[in-house]
Amino acid sequence: MAAIPTYHYPQQGKLTVLGAGESGIGTAILARKKGFEVWVSDVGSISGPYKKQLLDAGIPFEEGMHTESRILDSAIVVKSPGIPNTVPIVQKLKGQHTPVIAEIEFAAQYTNAKLICITGSNGKSTTTMLTWHILSQGGLNVGLAGNIGRSFALQVAQEQYDYYVLELSSFMLDDMEYFRADVAVLLNITPDHLDRYDHKLENYVDSKFRIIRNQQPGDLFIYCADDPNTVAGLGEHHVAGAILPFSITEKIEPGAYLNDNNEIVINVPHQDTFTMDINELSLQGKHNVYNNMASGLVAKAQELRNVSMKESMGSFKNIPHRLEFVACIAGVNYINDSKATNVNAVWYALESLAPQIVLIMGGVDKGNDYEMLRDLVQTKVRAIVCIGKDNSRIYDSLEEDARIIVNSSSMRDAVEIASHLAQKGDTVLLSPACASFDWFKNFEDRGDQFKDAVMDL
CATH class of the missing domain: 3.90.190.20 (Mur ligase, C-terminal domain)
Structure with a gap:
């Protein structure tokens, strides 16, 4: 199991959740379980199923407004990743030094599961689902959360997983301070959401590289060696963990590459080599070769057997709304x-x-x-x-x-x-x-x- 890093946040008192979506409801339930005085505030209307969860848990809430005085009286605030840090209420909270954090950061304090975290401008949902599928089929006790599936906080409150595969958007990463990924995967960086980053690509690159923040020498960073923005970002960000690059244009060892026989080759130290013909992959297309390389590196690093990996990579069904x-x-x-x-x-x-x-x-x-x-x-x-x-x-x-x-x-x-x-x-x-x-x-x-x-x- 992973060692839980030190989180310098209040562990009791008034906790406000801003936003009553999937992450917000899960945060509220976990916070109540951990003894916080919880209150949920959503400037919009709260959907019926989420409202029922709050009522069933006896958690007070408001909708259609933010009561500023009550929010500012919080010891800690957990906000939806969709709420920018530039909105006035967040600025006021930061101005009075009230911690404003993400659901992922909050929930990670309360689990010692191994955290496998995946980000990138493209392919992260597919790769997250594929990684979860390979690990699950390989017999690991693994949860799926983040920007996909059920709330991470709710699973921490109600489940006992040994691993989590987390899809992390740049918005989620922006709100993390002490969070640490045991395995960090960066698929690619292409211009996206630049309106949130002062229309500067370098700000967006910095956001994506927060996935390696707080990593230690025993941790792992997996990245695409063919992606120019990622490679350039490596020169600006210190990598504390071991690295495993992947490429379809050059031979990489240790790491993953495409050989002359159109086979994915995955080499991880102290593990037997994995090979698989790309025509046998359930997901076709060049971008999915990259996705399978990233997921395969994660799986080999967790010591999964080749036969299990090959079966999973050949049987995976893609997520809805993605090809x-x-x-x-x-x-x-x-x-x-x-x-x-x-x-x-x-x-x-x-x-x-x-x-x-x-x-x-x-x-x-x-x-x-x-x-x-x-x-x-x-x-x-x-x-x-x-x-x-x-x-x-x-x-x-x-x-x-x-x-x-x-x-x-x-x-x-x-x-x-x-x-x-x-x-x-x-x-x-x-x-x-x-x-x-x-x-x-x-x-x-x-x-x-x-x-x-x-x-x-």
């Missing part, structure tokens, strides 16, 4: 990639699919640079169907490269247009590159509406 096959209708495949909320994710999706593609994209632009898509749009995309309120940047960037580019008035309209543009053997791909909250509640709602519209064709 999720929906249906084949009149010879046209429909793929839901609603979780692709940045340009790099769309690039990976286009790269992994055969021509011809009718691409449904658009939404709330986060300062996207669509230039990297131009070659793939020219060679693989039959047409682009835009969703969302304002797609002027997509038109400005891709109109010269796309054979057809049209607007739609709803997801149902977009799917109907795409179905008419597609020919037998084509793929209709929802891969938006943008946030979803102009037309949809979230990316899940966007993906679900796509699937419903496809099934109604």
